[in-house]
Structure formats: structure tokens, C-alpha cells
Amino acid sequence: MLHGLSAFPLTPMNEEAVDEPAFVRLLQRLVLARVDSICVLGSTGNYAYLGMAERKRLAELALDHAAGVPMMVGIGALRTHDVLALAEHAQKAGADAVLLAPVSYQKLTDDEVFGLYEAVTRSLSVPLCVYDNPGTTHFNFSDALHARIAQLPRVGSIKIPGVSVDAPAARERVQRLRALIPPQVTIGVSGDAHGATGLNAGCDAWYSAVGGLFAGPLLAITRxxxxxxxxxxxxxxERLQPLWALLQRHGSLRVIAAAAELLGLIASPGLPLPLKALTGEDRQHLRRVLEELGLEE
Known part of the structure; x- marks a missing residue:
């Protein structure tokens, strides 16, 4: 399942509660679009702002509405104890895979990160995707650490940050990592503006925040x-460059939340404070971009 377009939907929420009906609506759009897989409780899924009970409830809700689409569940947390509990719950609930980022407050060492993945994979019965996202975790994986972790049982994929815009450089980066990991471990690109370049460079998957809301255009690129x-x-x-520029300026979460609000798919506010979706002229700019790109429906 760790191939093709993996869509990462937003978890709509405010200071009071998660908007479960809106969450289900977002999932249903992805099921209808027939994305290759869905990942809930990734960074766009606001997992870091949710309690353990909320996360378990959302995992169950997502799996109840998967309708045959493979479902991956994020299990990242500050403590290994909580990661293990979330992994166990996700497996029992029927997840097809789990996603794990090395979440931390204190800066982690390579050995600590390896120990985290070693502890989690020891009890897994489903594939694990290594979530390499230095923009949120502030941890930078070396290729050597990726190679160590990829040897662990149940490691099925590595999500790498966006590749170079230079096609030969992008291909060299993917090939360098590919040479260090087992052949059954897939490589997935993230950073939506880099998706096409990453797939063309040999990545097996595209782990996409924008795909969680606008699956159609991203499926076309993937295919x-x-x-x-x-x-x-x-x-x-390149046709989506105006949208990529907004992501680069404001971050994907704020743009995706504002777009979902503009489309009437979620209520406003759709993010937990202190996070805020785009407002004012930035929001109007986003509205114009969506209209120009035909993404307003």
C-alpha cells in the first residue's frame, strides 16, 4: 500500500472539540477519489494537538469509513510509552500501516531515534512508515540512520523531505538512499511542490497534504x-504553482485549513489555537487561486 498517492487529510478542530462529521466528510471525498491510501493523524492531521483518547477515537472513525482504501495511522508522540500504546491500538482497530515521526521536546540523538523505532517495530504486525519531517520534528535523519532503521522488521517505507528541483540531483538523491535500504522498503516524497519531481526521480509514493483535500489534480500527476x-x-x-507558492509562504496546514473553510467543508475556525488559518488579504488571495485553478468545488 506504500505506493502511489497517499492523502493526508486535515483533522478539523477548535478549542472545544474535533469536528467529527467534517472529518468524515473529508475522508469520504478521498474514498470517492480512490486515492491509493489515506493517512490520518499526520502533521496535517493535527496529531500533536490531540489527546490520546481523541487520537484513538479518530483512528477508529477513520477505519470505520475507509471503505476498502488502505489506511495508515500516525502514532508519533513524545514518549515511547505512548507511541507503543497508539501502535497497539491502531493495529487492533485494523490499520493497514502506521506512520511514526521522532517527536521530541529535547533534541534527540541518532541512537535515541533508532531505539524508538527498534522498540516500536518489535511489536508491530503491520508496516511502518518512517516520517522524516525536519520542518516539524527538527530532527535530521542521515542516510546512515535511515539505513539502520530500514533493516528493522516491519519498516515498509521512508517519507523523505522534498527533493531538489533539479531533476538529475533529485534522481541522485533517491538512488543514493535506495542503495542503502532493503528493496522492499519504498521511498515516498513529501513537500507537495516537489511531488512530481520526486516521483519522476524514482520515488514510489507521494505523501501529500494537498492530496488530503484536492485529490483529483494530484492523482493526475501521480498517474x-x-x-x-x-x-x-x-x-x-507547474499548473499548480500559485498554490505551491502559498504553501511555501504560509505552510501547508494553514493553507489547507483555510481552503477547507472556503469550500464549506469545515467550520471556521478549523485549527486549534494558537494556530490560525489564513485571514484577510491572504485568505482572499487563496480564494482567487482556488478559482483560477478550478479548485473551488
């Missing part, structure tokens, strides 16, 4: 790349 039509994949991605 073009999978068919070997690199030029078409890049053309379709």
Missing part, C-alpha cells in the same frame, strides 16, 4: 509519473 510520462507530470504540477 502520469507512474506511466513514465515525466513531462506531463511536471506540466500538471
Amino acid at each position: 502520469a509519473a507512474q506511466a513514465g510520462n515525466a513531462n506531463e507530470a511536471m506540466r500538471l504540477s
